[in-house]
Amino acid sequence: MNYIEKQNAIIEDFSLFDDWMEKYELIIDLGKEIEMIPSQDKRDEQLIEGCQSRVWLKSNYKDGKMFYFADSDAIITKGIISLLIKVMNGEEPKTIAKEDLFFIKEIGLQEHLSPTRANGLVEMVKRMKLDAIKHY
Amino acid sequence: MKDTTQSRIAVQDIRSQFPILTQKVNGRDLIYFDNAATSQKPLIVIDKIKNYYEKENANIHRGVHSLSQEATTAYEQARQKISSYLNAKSDSEIIFTKGTTDGINLIASSFGELLSPGDEIIISAMEHHSNIVPWQLLESRKKIKLKVVPIHKSGEIDLNAFEKLLNEKTKLVSITHISNSLGIINPINEIIRKSHLVGAKVLIDGAQSIQHEKIDLQELNCDFFVFSGHKVYGPTGVGVLYGKSELLNIMPPYQGGGDMIEKVSFEKTTFNVLPFKFEAGTPNIVGGIALGTAFDFIDSLNFEQCQVHELELLRYAEAQLNAIPTIKIFGTSKNKTSVISFNVGDIHPFDIGTLLDKQGVAVRTGHHCTQPIMDFYQIPGTIRVSFSIYNTKGEIDLFVAALNKSIQILS
Numbered sequence: 300m301n302y303i304e305k306q307n308a309i310i311e312d313f314s315l316f317d318d319w320m321e322k323y324e325l326i327i328d329l330g331k332e333i334e335m336i337p338s339q340d341k342r343d344e345q346l347i348e349g350c351q352s353r354v355w356l357k358s359n360y361k362d363g364k365m366f367y368f369a370d371s372d373a374i375i376t377k378g379i380i381s382l383l384i385k386v387m388n389g390e391e392p393k394t395i396a397k398e399d400l401f402f403i404k405e406i407g408l409q410e411h412l413s414p415t416r417a418n419g420l421v422e423m424v425k426r427m428k429l430d431a432i433k434h435y
Numbered sequence: 436m437k438d439t440t441q442s443r444i445a446v447q448d449i450r451s452q453f454p455i456l457t458q459k460v461n462g463r464d465l466i467y468f469d470n471a472a473t474s475q476k477p478l479i480v481i482d483k484i485k486n487y488y489e490k491e492n493a494n495i496h497r498g499v500h501s502l503s504q505e506a507t508t509a510y511e512q513a514r515q516k517i518s519s520y521l522n523a524k525s526d527s528e529i530i531f532t533k534g535t536t537d538g539i540n541l542i543a544s545s546f547g548e549l550l551s552p553g554d555e556i557i558i559s560a561m562e563h564h565s566n567i568v569p570w571q572l573l574e575s576r577k578k579i580k581l582k583v584v585p586i587h588k589s590g591e592i593d594l595n596a597f598e599k600l601l602n603e604k605t606k607l608v609s610i611t612h613i614s615n616s617l618g619i620i621n622p623i624n625e626i627i628r629k630s631h632l633v634g635a636k637v638l639i640d641g642a643q644s645i646q647h648e649k650i651d652l653q654e655l656n657c658d659f660f661v662f663s664g665h666k667v668y669g670p671t672g673v674g675v676l677y678g679k680s681e682l683l684n685i686m687p688p689y690q691g692g693g694d695m696i697e698k699v700s701f702e703k704t705t706f707n708v709l710p711f712k713f714e715a716g717t718p719n720i721v722g723g724i725a726l727g728t729a730f731d732f733i734d735s736l737n738f739e740q741c742q743v744h745e746l747e748l749l750r751y752a753e754a755q756l757n758a759i760p761t762i763k764i765f766g767t768s769k770n771k772t773s774v775i776s777f778n779v780g781d782i783h784p785f786d787i788g789t790l791l792d793k794q795g796v797a798v799r800t801g802h803h804c805t806q807p808i809m810d811f812y813q814i815p816g817t818i819r820v821s822f823s824i825y826n827t828k829g830e831i832d833l834f835v836a837a838l839n840k841s842i843q844i845l846s
Contacts (some may be wrong), residue, residue: 319461319462319793320790320793320794320840320844321547321845322791323793324844327786327845351784351785351788351800351801351816352783352785352815353815372783372815373783373785373786374782374783374786374845375785375786375789376785393823425469
């Protein structure tokens, strides 16, 4: 699946639920499966401080593609990170830097990515893109 | 919502005066338990603001035309009303500010100018960042020393430590009346009395007490008292700094501009009398007037019965929360207002707050602008519920059900 198809697949998954709590149950389940950064690797340079929750992000560039590892102390934040990673992992830096992440809004999670939310996610997406730009 | 409280106030009548409470949030009835952050506004305050812009708007002081005079009268009547509600000695001791933070910064800047290197200011470990940072800035500007009174595990202030910190170098003690993150009521009468014995002045941060406690400034005998309008059913962007006139008179102006001057020339500028000396520029006119109306609203209530009602809500919610085995409440003093800060096991407060929001319950999560308290308890933050006069036990039942559902999903 390409960048757009991956996002459409997530939108479809979420469209099965009408109820907010069910959507969040899915996000929480995703948060439990995320590939975490080992605690010895959780260094300050990977920490993104948010007012509400903290996020750690590690980026790898391999064979022309980007791979991300991340973690958060809040499980909902972790679930949203896991969605971002699903979409962005294995993509070329150019795609990540230039293409729109439209699924966030479509599934109704844009509030988590608003600058006022201060949960570290906005900064994380920015840093994911900046890390991609370094290799583009 | 069913009113099952024992206090003799008609909660449904009060609720009907707050239009926002009929809102739906995420498809559910709004349960607003974030009152320590800001209170909702009664219709009488909302109407006042609307009416002012529709019929009374003009710039105040100095205008010769009728509208300006009417607006000036309304603004100054609001000041008188607030002064009399708080039992200040004189209306001129009531300075309109932008809010609590603005009031504290005014004192730090202006009263701070009277301090000398080596002078000491005492605050407590439970202060809001607004009552920490202005003093840290003053510390680096004027080479004064900032001393911090520790708190006990219960969240109560360590009065023995406080007394040990007090000395002849202490020039100001700046303490919150009620902790915004724990809800604990500080023994300010004792703090004020002991501070005065060494000649220190006392600033009380009333941001969390003005809506819950009856304040009598002359009886309290503090030197400064600050609060925000929006926490006491008034609009945002307006607040009050009370100061004893003998102090305000010797303090230099905070900001320069219109209204605060008596005469301006390039050779010598002289300043206006109190309170105008500290009110540079066009003030938040409608804010001041509507804050006066907010105190009219309070006057229309049976304040003592409202206090009983809030205390009942506190006890009822505490009992319900304590029945959930993984819950830990922070701030366990008996002397508390209707604020509960808690965590659930290892679950992050942000996760609980997000799921409660999706069920229509508005709470606050995080460090509540009191990071030192969170460091003290070694936690990232708490979930804080705070009740007001319009909340009900029925709402607490719904909140606890929503909380249990959130815990179940997150565990």
